[in-house]
Amino acid sequence: MPLIALGLNHLTAPLDLREQVAFAPEDTPAALTDLAGLPGVEEALILSTCNRTELYCSVAPGAEQAPLEWLRRHHRLTAARLDEFLYRHEEDAAVRHMFRVATGLESMVLGEPQILGQVKDAYQSARAAHTLRAPMERLLQHTFAVAKRVRTDTRIGAHTVSVAFTAVRLAEQMFTDLGEACVLLIGAGETIELAARHLVDRHVRRLIVANRTLENAQALAARVGGYAVALADLAQHLAEADIVIASTASREPVLNRATVEQAIRQRRHRPMFLVDIAVPRDIEAGVAELDDVFLYTIDDLRHVIDENRRSREAAAREAETIIDLQVERYMAWRRALTVKNPLLALRGNAEAQRDEVLARARAMLAHGRAPDEALAFLANTLTNKLLHAPSARLREAAQAGDVDLLHAAERLYGLDEGGGDGTSTP
Template identity: 75%
Template sequence: MKLIALGLNHLTAPVSLREQVAFDENAAGDALRELAREPGVDEALILSTCNRTELYVSVTAGAENVPQEWLSRHHRLTHGKLDEFLYRHDDEAAVRHMFRVATGLDSMVLGEPQILGQVKEAYQHAREAHALKTPMDRLLQHTFAVAKRVRTDTRIGAHTVSVAFTAVRLAERVFTDLRQACVLLIGAGDTIDLAVRHLAEKQVRRLIVANRTLENAQELAGRHGGYAIALSDLPQHLAEADIVIASTAARQPVLTRAMVEKAIAARRRKPMFMVDIAVPRDIEPAVGELPDVYLYGIDDLRQVIDDNRRSRENAAREADAIIDLQVERYMAWRRALTVRNPAVDLRAHAETYRDQVLDKARAMLARGKSPDEALAFLANTLTNKLLHHPSARLREATLSGDYDLLHAAGRLYGLDEDEKTSDE
């Protein structure tokens, strides 16, 4: 069975393509079950975030191209459209890639912690879809342990600059004093939650949180003295916003060019700053063509993030060293799955001998033999049967000078420990 990690991310593909292959969280289960039914696919996990879409699959020989073909077919893309943007890692490289992703070493924001939560969500979806078996389930458990150790043993998470924090920093470049700004946040997930915290620290003049589920918006806004609205009420409140930060799971844009044009007119051409962190995008790209609108997408944040990356590069090297060791440990366990354990055969032979000798001892009792005689027969015969083949091989090893086998036998049967005990 081959383990494959296949995907594209912020380094290999533009946001316009990433949003085409993103998976809706509500449809993740159906997609997983569909992928797991593909010929040759034994296990499957889908990780889909604003910066990456990745498939982790175990496939049988000859099915190595099935995941890529399925990904294109599932998203109704023309044949070959993804070829130049995809990366693929096999077996050991796939394990290393998963470890690096979960620890934030492959993120746009080096060391960012949100990705681990997203990996855990992907794992939960895969379990609920019954798309995992022991090997990949073990890999995910190992992944979480590695991520925890990297966080504990290195400074990869020190002063981490999240995407949400970067969006706020970018807003500060446009609005020198955020205390005078009204900020509209669209969505109520983790990214928007982080953004709200940063903005509250900056003491913005007003916070408005818009979300499809009004109760979620009210809960988030209430914690930071903000005002909550339903997503359907966006057109009535958009003109109030100096800054808009959007991050929802919507499949279609929630802010259109027409909506923003009306808001700009109502603001009498007062500029608006917008950051779209979502993939698929929440704000129509055409909005960026409007005068007095400054629209930034997820890929535009890279320069700000890169400025803060260098301080964590030493910690990243330490994290990679930890990962290399843990990759080998997992792969050793995985290789052991393909090796037949002789202990299984040994126990089966022993149980067969036991049953045969026990039947004969019972027959002796039935013929009137004494219990002592039957027990002596059972003990002697069973001992001879169990030790016959090992004794014959050890005699041959003694005569031929096969000291490796003799030492191995000593370790196997604990005889070397007996010798140490007698010496003491």
């Protein structure tokens, strides 16, 4: 049952394609059920974040192309549009890729911690959809342990720069004194909260939090000392903002060109700095064409992030060593699943013989035979049955001079530890 990892990310695909291939959280359960329902697909997990969309599947031989064909159909994309941007890993390479993703080695921000939470969310979604079995369940648990060890045993997480931090840093470069700036945050998820906390640390003058669910905006605003508004009222407050940072799970832009254009007029053309770190994008691309507007997308943050990457590359090399070892350990466990376990057959055969002899002993008692006679029959007959096959094989080994098998029998039955009657090899 080969394991396959298939996907695209910020290194292989442009932003507009990543938008098309992204899975909204509310759509993921149905997508998982559909994917796992394909002939030959035994297990399925979907990981979809702002920088990547990946499918992890265990498939039967002959069904290796099923996940790729499903991905094309699901998003109505042709092979010409999709395939050149995809990467594909199988077996140990797929395991290594999952470990690297969860530890942040595949992230735009090297070693960033948020991706592990996103992998855990993907795991919970797959569990809820009942699309995991023992092999991938074990893989995910192993993944979480590897990520924890890498973060504990290396400095991969030291001075980690998140996407949220990078957005704030870029804003700082545009506005020398954030203490004079009003910042509008669109969304109320983890990324926006991280950005809010970084802004508070820099003593931003005012924070406005806009979200589709007003209660969530109010909760975040209360935690960071901001002011909450409903997303429906965004246009009424946009002109107040010197800086806008957006990260929602919306499938469509929440801020369009006309709204920004109106806000710029109200601001009398004072510059506005916008950072869109959502995929799909929250801010229409046409906004970038407006005068006095500076729009950055998540891909534009890369040059800022690269400045901080070198400090963590040594830790990344240490992480790779840990991952290599753990890949082999997981694959050894996975290979063991395909090996016929002789212990199960041995126990099954012994229990079958026990039941047969026990039934005959009970029949003797039912016909009036003495209990001692029935017990003696049970003990002698069962001993003979259990030892018949190994005794015959050991006699053949002794006659053939097969010393290896004789010594193996000693170890198997504990005779080399004094477990026999003191005699030598049978």
